[in-house]
Amino acid sequence: MWITAAALLVAAAFFVGLSLLRINTIHVSGNRQYTAEQIEASIFDSRLSRNPVFCYLQYRFRPHKSIPFVQDYKLVFRSPSDVEVIVYEKSVVGYVSYMNSRMYFDKDGIIVESTSETLPGVPKIAGLSFGHIVLHQPLPVEDISVFNEILNLTQVLSVNEVAVDEIRFNKEKEATLQIRSLKVELGSNSEMNGKLSELTDILRDYPDLSGTLYLDSYDESNANPMYRFDKN
Structure with a gap:
């Protein structure tokens, strides 16, 4: 009983700790039509979106943000606070x-x-x-x-x-x-x-x-x- 309670307490502390984490460093590659700052502002458009747990779950299980002239993008987590955004732009002539x-x-x-x-x-x-x-x-x-x-x-x-x-x-x-x-x-x-x-x-x-x-x-x-x- 005590072991279960302790495990729950550790798990709760772990997730609380994760919730306090913040993505501080964002690298953008593959972008030509937009600046890195514009891509960052489009994807990380709220305080919550910079939380690594929320960001990861949203990226994996929700539709990606719609950005004009961008076919899709990929997020690569280098660490909980460091993310690379790989942009795949639409080919326009x-x-x-x-x-x-x-x-x-x-x-x-x-x-x-x-x-x-x-x-x-x-x-x-x-x-x-x-x-x-x-x-x-x-x-x-x-x-x-x-x-x-x-x-x-x-x-x-x-x-x-x-x-x-x-x-x-x-x-x-x-x-x-x-x-x-x-x-x-x-x-x-x-x-x-x-x-x-x-x-x-x-x-x-x-x-x-x-x-x-x-x-x-x-x-x-x-x-x-x-x-x-x-x-x-």
């Missing part, structure tokens, strides 16, 4: 405007998020014809091959570190970039790497260009190219 919202989509054209927020580094995609949009469903465009064009273009832009505000496609799927006050006519998707390499060099030398630059005449075999430029 662009967005279209629809009913006063920005509909962000991934490389396959799946709508992954609807928000009024502007995601830094993600261009607006214009010129596409589409029907009714449903979240988590493919963007209903006439020709789905355009998503390959968008993916290829955004990847090459990223490699060349060219930040674009808008990518506009015409009916022939020819692309035009909007970079602040500069419009860049790229034409067809042929020799796109070379066109964007030229654009990178031009922007490096003339970062404040304002007008229309025509790179649709790019020819890889031309060692001394000249391009038409119409100043605003």
